[in-house]
Amino acid sequence: MSHPHRTSVIFDLDGTLVDSEPNYYRAGRQLLAQYGVTDFGWEEHTRFIGISTRETLAALRERYGITAPLDEMLAGKNRLYLELAAAATEVFPEMRRFVERLHAEGTPMIVASGSSRAAIEAVLAGTGLDALITDVVSAEEVPHGKPAPDVFLEAARRIGAEPADCVVLEDAPAGAAAAHAAGMRCVAVPYVRGTANDPAFATAGLLFPGGQSEFTAQAAYEWLGQYGCRCQIVSGQGISRSREGSTPP
Structure with missing residues (x-):
């Protein structure tokens, strides 16, 4: 059963939730x-x-x-x-705070990753995130990996959410492209320095150009509550401006 008008959050794992x-x-x-x-x-x-x-x-x-x-x-x-x-696998501190806040509010969450299911489950268990996010899907379980939308569409199906009601957190251009192709909004937190200007990130609803050094649970949470009608860019001063002409799908 889908969750009408309720946001569900899909997390990429590697480079987004954890520094693997x-x-x-x-x-x-x-x-x-x-x-x-x-x-x-x-x-x-x-x-x-x-x-x-x-x-x-x-x-x-x-x-x-x-x-x-x-x-x-x-x-x-x-x-x-x-x-x-x-x-050793490190969880990005602000990402953990974000997950904890969403979990406390009962927000549906799932991990959708290009890693094997065994690797996903091992990392979640080792970091304690498995107590907060219990659903996972591996790209090996769908016909095509990112930038195809398959893994995100399957993630939405498994948690009973409509694609338009899902927000994806991603660190890679291929993941942002996959989210856009799936008809989902995306919060982009580039892992590789200097990739924030990749065209794939232009489709993101919220972009942290500096990656994890700029990402905060509070900024992401506030955006999640309002979405905004244009792509917003976060600087060290917070959500600072909108990119004209770039709207979430």
Whole structure:
């Protein structure tokens, strides 16, 4: 059953709720080294932020001419990542505050991520977020990962919400594009420095150009209550101005 006129919130996981990208980078380097690739750097890793693990590995497999089966690489990457994630994964403090506030008010929430379901559940359990967000969906459970809208549409279906009643929190251009394609509003918190001007973020209803250093639970909460009719940009002084001509879907 859908929730008419009630906002539901869909969270991306990696780079949005938690700072897991360093662990994914290390796991990727370790995996590729097993296949003789030793020059995989952070800059190249950032090009795949927001893309599902399977699609990322498929692209890297082709680029480096790796002959191992994709499923073998995927299993290896997940195993390495889970080992690193179990040791330490940091929740962005303001994101935790935001989740706690929404949970206290009974706002429907779900995590929709390009990571495997095992990785999502491990991170949520390890950080204690599983007590606040109990529903998850992995891009591996839908036909196409971001920037296709599949994972967000499935997330809405699972929590019984209409896409137009959903707000997505995302850190990557591919995720913002997926939210727009799904007909959902988006709060964009860019993870990679310098990507705030990516055209995909122009469709966001609320943009924090400085990423997590500018994101606050209060600003996001206030916007959630009013939406605003144009894309709003947050600076260090708070929500400062509207971008003319850019409206939420």
